[in-house]
Amino acid sequence: xxxxxxxRRLATILFLDIVDSTRIAAELGDRRWRELLGRFRxxxxxxxxxxxxxxxxxxxxxxxxxxxxxxxGLRAAVAIxxxxxxxxxxxxxxxxxxxxxxxxxxxxxxxxHTGARIMALGGAAEVLVTSTVRDLVAGGDTQLEDxxxxxxxxxxxxxxxxxxxxxxxxxxxxxxxxxxxxxIRDSQHPAAERRRRTGVSGAIGQPGEDQSEHERHRxxxxxxxxxxxxxxxxxxx
Numbered sequence: 001x002x003x004x005x006x007x008r009r010l011a012t013i014l015f016l017d018i019v020d021s022t023r024i025a026a027e028l029g030d031r032r033w034r035e036l037l038g039r040f041r042x043x044x045x046x047x048x049x050x051x052x053x054x055x056x057x058x059x060x061x062x063x064x065x066x067x068x069x070x071x072x073g074l075r076a077a078v079a080i081x082x083x084x085x086x087x088x089x090x091x092x093x094x095x096x097x098x099x100x101x102x103x104x105x106x107x108x109x110x111x112x113h114t115g116a117r118i119m120a121l122g123g124a125a126e127v128l129v130t131s132t133v134r135d136l137v138a139g140g141d142t143q144l145e146d147x148x149x150x151x152x153x154x155x156x157x158x159x160x161x162x163x164x165x166x167x168x169x170x171x172x173x174x175x176x177x178x179x180x181x182x183x184i185r186d187s188q189h190p191a192a193e194r195r196r197r198t199g200v201s202g203a204i205g206q207p208g209e210d211q212s213e214h215e216r217h218r219x220x221x222x223x224x225x226x227x228x229x230x231x232x233x234x235x236x237x
Contacts (some may be wrong), residue, residue, distance in 0.1 A: 006101040006102055006103045006108075007101070007102045008099050008100065008101055008102070008109075009099070009100060009102065010097070010099055010100075011066040011067065011097070011098075011100050011107070011111075012066060012067040012068070012069060012070045012072065012073040012096075012097045012133070013064075013065075013066055013073075013093060013095065013096045013100070013114075013115035013196075014053065014063075014064070014065045014066070014067065014073045014077060014093060014094070014095050014096070014115065014134060015062070015063070015064055015093070015094045015115050015116045015118070015119035016044070016062065016063050016077065016080060016091050016092065016093040016094070016119060017061050017062040017063070017091060017092065017094075017119065018040065018059075018061040018084075018089055018090070018091055018126040018134035019089075019090045019091060019092055019123065019125075019144070019175075020090070020124075021041070021060075021061045023227070024036075024089070024185070026136055027182070027190065032189060034133075036087065036088075036185065036188075036227055037061060038060065039087050040084060040087065040089060041058070043080065043083045043084055043087065043174070044063055044080055044084075046083075047076050047079045047083060048063075048065050048082045050074075050076075050079070051067065051072045051075050051076035051079065051215065052067065052068065052072055053065045053066065053068050053072065053073065053076050054067070056107050057106075059211065059213075060094060063080070064115075064116070066100070066107065069135055070095065070097050070129075070133045070136045070137050071140065073095050074095065074127070074129070074133070074137065074142070074164065074167055075167065075168075076165070077093040077095060077127045077164075077174060078170075079126060080093070080127050080168050081093065081172060082172075082173055083141070085125070085165075085181075085184075086184070087184065087185070087188070088176070088181045088184030088185035088188075089172045089176075089181070089185075090124035090125050090175050090181070091124075091125070092119060092122035092123060092124065092125075092126050092127075092128075092178050093116070093119060093122065093126070093127045093128070094115055094116065094118030094119025094120070094121070094122060094127075094128050094129070095115065095118065095128070095129045095130070095133050096111055096114045096115040096118055096129070096130045096132060096133060097111075097130070097132045097133050097136055098110070098111025098114065098132065099111055100112055110155065112185055113154060113155055113163065114130065114152060114155050114159070117153060117154070117155055118130060118152070118159075118161060121147070121150060121161060122230065123175070124175035124176070125162070125172060125174060125175040125176075126163060126164075126172075126174055127163070127164040127172065128147060128161050128162065128163055128164070129162050129163075129164060130159060130160070130161065130162075131159075131160045131162065132205065133162075134162045137177060140162070141166070141167065141169055142166065143164075143165045143166035143167075144162040144163060144164055144165060145162065145163050145165055146160075146162060146163075147161040147162055147163040148160075148161060149161070153205045193235075
């Protein structure tokens with residue numbers, strides 16, 4: 001009996017992750033980082049649900065989600081950028097719209113790979129989109145600016161990228177000031193706030209050791225997410 005081939009469907013693809021997560025994890029230590037990561041995931045999942053998104057995959061501090069319409073994905077991305085700042089974090093987001101392959105319940109294909117690469121171009125509190133997304137939301141209350149033409153690793157051709165400035169008349173927030181972000185994170189842990197004010201560290205060992213350990217975990221999680229989302233492509237990198 002022959003095995004059925006992969007099914008295909010159109011989707012808005014959203015990738016996002018925490019900016020400077022390695023530094024933040026080293027600053028907080030393992031226990032507080034796990035707690036913060038748990039709150040981060042709750043915030044993201046609440047906005048995905050509110051905007052009718054579907055969580056396709058997560059690894060480390062990264063998310064891959066899909067939406068039926070580009071406007072839903074944009075609104076979810078903006079809400080996540082704003083909401084995670086309330087817990088002292090900034091994220092970067094990348095969106096693309098295209099045809100995806102579903103293989104054994106997992107989405108793949110060049111469109112998924114493109115969305116991930118678009119996110120990787122972004123900085124703190126930035127939402128970047130492809131021209132495909134820009135064209136589909138044209139005429140709405142959306143303002144974007146030219147972010148330049150880019151070569152995306154593993155993806156053929158040159159890609160025009162756009163940065164979201166306003167959605168539904170509201171501007172995106174500026175990135176958090178690092179000192180303010182640290183205060184927000186510490187405010188959720190009074191003991192940590194006292195240590196910060198007195199200059200007493202609650203960590204044991206050298207800071208570089210914690211950072212290196214987190215970097216290894218983050219790199220492994222990122223590789224895992226990349227492998228899963230690009231498995232159907234036959235593209236290396």
